[in-house]
Amino acid sequence: LSAADRTDSPAPSREGLLQIGEVAERIGLSLRTVRYYEEVGLVTPSDRTPGGFRLYSEDDVARLRVLKGMKPFGLSLEEIGELMRLFDESAGGAHDGDRARLCTALERYHDRAEARIGQLEEHAGEVRRLRDRIRARLEDLGAPGA
Amino acid sequence: LSAADRTDSPAPSREGLLQIGEVAERIGLSLRTVRYYEEVGLVTPSDRTPGGFRLYSEDDVARLRVLKGMKPFGLSLEEIGELMRLFDESAGGAHDGDRARLCTALERYHDRAEARIGQLEEHAGEVRRLRDRIRARLEDLGAPGA
DNA sequence: CTTACCATTACGACGCGTAAAAGTAA
DNA sequence: ATTACTTTTACGCGTCGTAATGGTAA
Numbered sequence: 001l002s003a004a005d006r007t008d009s010p011a012p013s014r015e016g017l018l019q020i021g022e023v024a025e026r027i028g029l030s031l032r033t034v035r036y037y038e039e040v041g042l043v044t045p046s047d048r049t050p051g052g053f054r055l056y057s058e059d060d061v062a063r064l065r066v067l068k069g070m071k072p073f074g075l076s077l078e079e080i081g082e083l084m085r086l087f088d089e090s091a092g093g094a095h096d097g098d099r100a101r102l103c104t105a106l107e108r109y110h111d112r113a114e115a116r117i118g119q120l121e122e123h124a125g126e127v128r129r130l131r132d133r134i135r136a137r138l139e140d141l142g143a144p145g146a
Numbered sequence: 147l148s149a150a151d152r153t154d155s156p157a158p159s160r161e162g163l164l165q166i167g168e169v170a171e172r173i174g175l176s177l178r179t180v181r182y183y184e185e186v187g188l189v190t191p192s193d194r195t196p197g198g199f200r201l202y203s204e205d206d207v208a209r210l211r212v213l214k215g216m217k218p219f220g221l222s223l224e225e226i227g228e229l230m231r232l233f234d235e236s237a238g239g240a241h242d243g244d245r246a247r248l249c250t251a252l253e254r255y256h257d258r259a260e261a262r263i264g265q266l267e268e269h270a271g272e273v274r275r276l277r278d279r280i281r282a283r284l285e286d287l288g289a290p291g292a
Numbered sequence: 293c294t295t296a297c298c299a300t301t302a303c304g305a306c307g308c309g310t311a312a313a314a315g316t317a318a
Numbered sequence: 319a320t321t322a323c324t325t326t327t328a329c330g331c332g333t334c335g336t337a338a339t340g341g342t343a344a
Contacts, residue, residue: 019317019323019324020323020324021322021323021324030308030309031324032307032308032309032310033307033308033309035325035326036307036308040307049316049317049324050316051315051316051317051324051325052315052316052324052325052326053316053317053323053324053325054324054325069272069275069276070276072268072269072270072272072273073272073273073276076306076307077306077307086283087279087283090283090286090287091283095287099287102287103284103287103288106280106283106284106287107284109280110277110280110281110284113273113274113276113277113280114277116273117270117273117274117277120266120267120269120270120273121266121270122218123218123266124218124263124266124267124270126215126218126219127218127219127259127262127263127266128259128263129215130215130216130219130259131256131259131260131263133233134252134255134256134259135256137232137233137236137237137252138249138252138253138256140236141236141241141245141248141249141252142249165297165298166297166298167296167297167298176334176335177298178333178334178335178336179333179334179335181299181300182333182334186332186333195298195342195343196342197298197299197341197342197343198298198299198300198341198342199297199298199299199342199343200298200299222332222333223332223333224332
């Protein structure tokens with residue numbers, strides 16, 4: 001290797017395809033998690049090197065990013081998979097199947113999202129009250145000492 | 147049994163002590179969960195019937211309620227246990243031990259609570275965006291049909 | 293005696309963390 | 319040859335859900 005090659009870039013590999021380490025770091029997921037998502041059929045790398053290294057396209061990366069964004073939704077990975085397929089199908093333009101089924105399914109997730117938002121806000125409120133209780137204990141504990 | 151006894155009250159049992167079913171229903175936890183909290187040393191029933199039925203005092207119930215309120219904090223049950231003990235110790239009035247240790251420990255939980263609040267609000271934001279995307283898909287899907 | 297409630301034990305699931313042993317890329 | 323990256327396999331953990339089997343309360 002010539003000295004000019006010492007850019008030491010982690011692994012652009014070929015044709016803009018990324019290997020798992022780069023992907024995980026960009027998205028903020030662990031390697032284990034990315035592999036697990038593949039194991040349960042959520043995101044499969046578009047290609048592999050002859051040696052078996054996973055190679056992800058930009059689309060794959062995008063899917064993973066969407067996936068990560070869905071996590072606060074509190075769905076199971078299986079449900080996340082269904083939701084992503086619903087998106088795929090509904091984005092397909094050609095609504096070959098029954099559009100009605102897509103709608104009702106999406107509506108259910110929409111309602112669940114609303115419910116989840118409320119729950120998260122409730123939770124934030126509960127934690128705020130807890131924080132205040134801790135704060136009170138602290139003042140109640142720090143004042144006599146100072 | 148006389149007909150007058152057919153009030154069929156679930157299980158006030160004796161002396162205001164409640165058995166697990168009543169407790170679980172009041173708090174909104176499953177029996178399994180209540181038993182598990184006991185298993186890991188968080189809330190132990192004050193008494194048992196001769197036959198082995200768990201009997202909870204009002205204080206026990208209160209502890210369980212506090213416990214449930216802490217769940218959105220996202221702590222492990224072990225950490226929740228520590229936090230509850232910190233509360234107990236700091237409420238003891240007689241601060242026999244080192245007050246400094248209590249303070250620093252409580253402060254850590256306080257900071258973690260703040261962080262958690264921020265996280266929950268972020269999550270709510272993400273779910274809101276997701277909801278909007280679902281909504282967009284629905285409009286995009288429903289308009290051409292109607 | 294019946295019915296509703298409760299006990300214990302144990303195995304399973306989900307979403308990964310983590311380690312082990314080995315192969316691949318450059 | 320070295321080094322950094324990757325592979326697969328497999329066991330572990332926390333927080334319960336869910337039987338299965340049998341005892342208790344009234």
